Amino acid sequence: MFADYSxxxxxxxxxxxxxxxxxxxSVFVLMALGLAIIFGQMGVINMAHGEFMILGAYxxxxxxRAFEAWAPGLFGAYFFVAMILAFFVSxxxxxxxxxxxxxxxxxxxxxxxxxxxxxxxxxQQIYRMVFGAREVGVTIPEWMMGSLVLSDxxxxxxxxxxxxxxxxxxxxxxxxxxxxxxWGLQVRAVVANRTMADAVGINTERTDRMTFAIGCGVxxxxxxxxxxxxxxxxxxxxxxxxxxxxxxxxxxxxSLIGTIASAFSISQAQSILEFFLSGSMAKVxxxxxxxxxxxxxxxxxFALKLRK
Amino acid sequence: MTRKxxxxxxxxxxxxxxxxxxxxxxxxxxxxPKGLRAQDFPTAAxxxxxxxxxxxxxxxxxxxxxxxTMAISETGSVQAEKLAIEQINAQGGVLGRKIKFVQEDGxxxxxxxxxxxxxxxxxxxxxxxxxxxxxxxxxxxxxxxEQYNGMLYYPTFYEGLEQSPNVIYTGQEATxxxxxxxxxxxQTKGAKTFYLLGSDYIWPRTSNKIARKHIEKLGLEVVxxxxxxxxxxxxxxxxxxxxxxxxxxxxxxxVGGSNVAFxxxxxxxxxxxxxxxxxxxxxxxxxxxxxxxxxxxxxxxxACMKYFQSLKNPNNExxxxxxxxxxxxxxxxxxVTQAAYLGPWLWKAAxxxxxxxxxxxxxxxxxxxxxxxxxxxxxxxxxxxxxWSRTRVGRALADGQYExxxxxxxxxxxxxxxxxxx
Numbered sequence: 001m002f003a004d005y006s007x008x009x010x011x012x013x014x015x016x017x018x019x020x021x022x023x024x025x026s027v028f029v030l031m032a033l034g035l036a037i038i039f040g041q042m043g044v045i046n047m048a049h050g051e052f053m054i055l056g057a058y059x060x061x062x063x064x065r066a067f068e069a070w071a072p073g074l075f076g077a078y079f080f081v082a083m084i085l086a087f088f089v090s091x092x093x094x095x096x097x098x099x100x101x102x103x104x105x106x107x108x109x110x111x112x113x114x115x116x117x118x119x120x121x122x123x124q125q126i127y128r129m130v131f132g133a134r135e136v137g138v139t140i141p142e143w144m145m146g147s148l149v150l151s152d153x154x155x156x157x158x159x160x161x162x163x164x165x166x167x168x169x170x171x172x173x174x175x176x177x178x179x180x181x182x183w184g185l186q187v188r189a190v191v192a193n194r195t196m197a198d199a200v201g202i203n204t205e206r207t208d209r210m211t212f213a214i215g216c217g218v219x220x221x222x223x224x225x226x227x228x229x230x231x232x233x234x235x236x237x238x239x240x241x242x243x244x245x246x247x248x249x250x251x252x253x254x255s256l257i258g259t260i261a262s263a264f265s266i267s268q269a270q271s272i273l274e275f276f277l278s279g280s281m282a283k284v285x286x287x288x289x290x291x292x293x294x295x296x297x298x299x300x301x302f303a304l305k306l307r308k
Numbered sequence: 309m310t311r312k313x314x315x316x317x318x319x320x321x322x323x324x325x326x327x328x329x330x331x332x333x334x335x336x337x338x339x340x341p342k343g344l345r346a347q348d349f350p351t352a353a354x355x356x357x358x359x360x361x362x363x364x365x366x367x368x369x370x371x372x373x374x375x376x377t378m379a380i381s382e383t384g385s386v387q388a389e390k391l392a393i394e395q396i397n398a399q400g401g402v403l404g405r406k407i408k409f410v411q412e413d414g415x416x417x418x419x420x421x422x423x424x425x426x427x428x429x430x431x432x433x434x435x436x437x438x439x440x441x442x443x444x445x446x447x448x449x450x451x452x453x454e455q456y457n458g459m460l461y462y463p464t465f466y467e468g469l470e471q472s473p474n475v476i477y478t479g480q481e482a483t484x485x486x487x488x489x490x491x492x493x494x495q496t497k498g499a500k501t502f503y504l505l506g507s508d509y510i511w512p513r514t515s516n517k518i519a520r521k522h523i524e525k526l527g528l529e530v531v532x533x534x535x536x537x538x539x540x541x542x543x544x545x546x547x548x549x550x551x552x553x554x555x556x557x558x559x560x561x562x563v564g565g566s567n568v569a570f571x572x573x574x575x576x577x578x579x580x581x582x583x584x585x586x587x588x589x590x591x592x593x594x595x596x597x598x599x600x601x602x603x604x605x606x607x608x609x610x611a612c613m614k615y616f617q618s619l620k621n622p623n624n625e626x627x628x629x630x631x632x633x634x635x636x637x638x639x640x641x642x643x644v645t646q647a648a649y650l651g652p653w654l655w656k657a658a659x660x661x662x663x664x665x666x667x668x669x670x671x672x673x674x675x676x677x678x679x680x681x682x683x684x685x686x687x688x689x690x691x692x693x694x695x696w697s698r699t700r701v702g703r704a705l706a707d708g709q710y711e712x713x714x715x716x717x718x719x720x721x722x723x724x725x726x727x728x729x730x
Contacts, residue, residue, distance in 0.1 A: 133374065
């Protein structure tokens with residue numbers, strides 16, 4: 001397939017494809033980080049993860065409309081306000097959900113699957129009632145929609161760079177929170193041994209609530225960022241949920257490094273295969289590879305070492 | 309905003325009402341028997357099979373998804389059908405009987421569609437059903453309509469390869485939509501190479517098959533053909549491939565949420581569609597989809613279908629105005645919404661031609677029925693239960709509307725089983 005192209009054309013196309021892979025990687029990391037915190041640290045299978053993301057997207061939509069109406073001069077910067085708000089709104093909803101629903105189910109992890117799935121249906125219908133069944137169009141500031149022209153052939157989409165920067169920033173934030181802060185220490189203590197953590201005076205209930213809220217908040221930020229590349233509708237969250245679980249399970253529950261490594265390998269495999277094969281076939285082969293590896297290593301790429 | 313399923317109060321102004329009824333009456337004289345009062349048509353004579361027809365009322369069904377993934381697309385169809393029913397009632401109904409409707413929710417789930425279709429036909433005994441959107445839902449209800457002998461008015465443009473006596477297809481089948489568009493792009497834009505792209509299910513695949521056959525017949529070249537799973541949101545790889553292959557035309561049949569992702573990423577990757585290098589031609593993006601995509605992200609793309617909201621003719625102007633009065637100023641009307649609007653009108657015309665609500669008589673009366681009041685212009689039902697209609701090409705503008713740049717001179721014959729294309 002490359003016979004007709006010159007060396008420089010091939011070089012630039014591979015460079016572009018490399019960027020495409022990195023953008024996909026960043027998208028996967030953003031999708032999966034929130035879930036990795038919730039599923040990995042708390043063992044809660046949050047089927048409503050996609051709906052928390054879409055809540056972030058709807059917050060972005062509302063903020064964009066508000067800026068359009070009241071502060072059109074600052075429109076170029078609304079996105080940052082939207083992301084911060086998205087974090088707090090999704091996080092706040094997460095906190096409420098944990099208090100109302102999840103904390104009653106810690107002893108029955110499989111039931112969380114059904115309960116959160118029900119929650120996702122309820123949220124979808126609420127979005128439909130509030131925002132209408134149709135997708136809403138989120139206007140993205142002009143400066144974020146263009147591309148950087150590096151040469152004739154190489155053009156890097158700015159929103160892709162933005163997603164990459166955001167992925168790096170949020171990963172760093174989560175890392176600091178989990179491994180360099182007192183709260184992270186408590187979370188890890190609760191994960192390692194709930195009873196002992198309780199005994200040494202850690203408020204495990206509050207820790208759980210905060211963990212769930214932060215996981216949901218991160219999902220909200222991801223959702224806000226995805227308004228640049230995807231659709232915002234009541235059921236759009238469903239588009240992301242399968243890939244998200246795939247990344248977290250493949251990476252090994254409980255390991256943030258694992259999540260990042262798995263996002264990297266899945267995204268690279270998929271984007272390279274997509275280039276050489278058709279889109280559907282690429283997906284099939286990627287899934288087959290993941291299934292194969294999980295059969296050999298059921299605990300995922302990186303497993304947390306725990307004394308049981 | 310979606311509304312409750314009950315009929316909202318009419319706000320038709322008197323002048324508007326007079327204008328539309330006069331226009332409809334003028335069109336209706338072609339096939340309306342003498343007299344429009346119910347007593348001219350005793351119930352026992354016009355309803356011999358026990359349908360839900362009384363001396364004053366006739367019940368029809370509306371069967372679309374108002375919940376689930378497909379609610380995005382099907383909402384417009386429901387709105388158009390309710391508008392048509394309300395307008396028909398304002399003119400005195402069908403054979404002097406007001407239309408009452410029972411609405412069921414297919415919930416984006418194909419077995420639910422079949423179940424609800426059975427309920428409408430068996431329990432409610434509706435005289436006809438306006439409904440379905442995806443081919444999958446139509447295939448699911450087809451055996452029900454054939455077994456219990458009902459009439460379905462199906463609004464979506466679709467892949468063809470079907471012809472049931474119990475269905476009137478008010479949207480275009482694939483060859484009507486595809487061939488005229490490809491001829492246009494080769495003749496006026498001099499396109500030589502094509503990149504076919506689609507979501508991975510029957511409609512895009514069948515349509516691209518027809519497109520490929522036609523392109524090859526014209527002696528031109530398909531340089532790539534690709535399918536992505538429904539709901540796919542990452543198109544950077546295929547965009548790179550397109551950049552590498554440098555086709556003259558990207559022929560895109562991407563649907564649903566993927567659509568939004570595809571056009572946003574295409575723009576972000578520096579492919580400016582207004583430069584037409586490559587030119588983008590789609591058959592799956594109506595004004596409805598552009599609301600989600602954002603007009604600024606698809607400006608300059610071309611779409612090939614039979615109806616655009618911006619069509620300039622008195623029928624369409626009245627339709628757009630009435631639609632916005634009923635459902636809100638910010639509404640947009642896409643191809644399928646207009647096709648759905650035709651359903652109740654075509655059924656009314658068939659009932660009046662047959663002088664009866666009996667399904668068998670409607671089936672027989674349907675071919676040859678003309679509608680001069682259609683927003684898209686004149687349409688006529690073919691022997692094969694599809695519509696003769698014009699095909700148009702529109703260019704997407706930044707405000708989310710299409711500007712019509714081409715229209716076939718004649719009506720295009722529907723050909724659901726095209727020889728040499730399958």
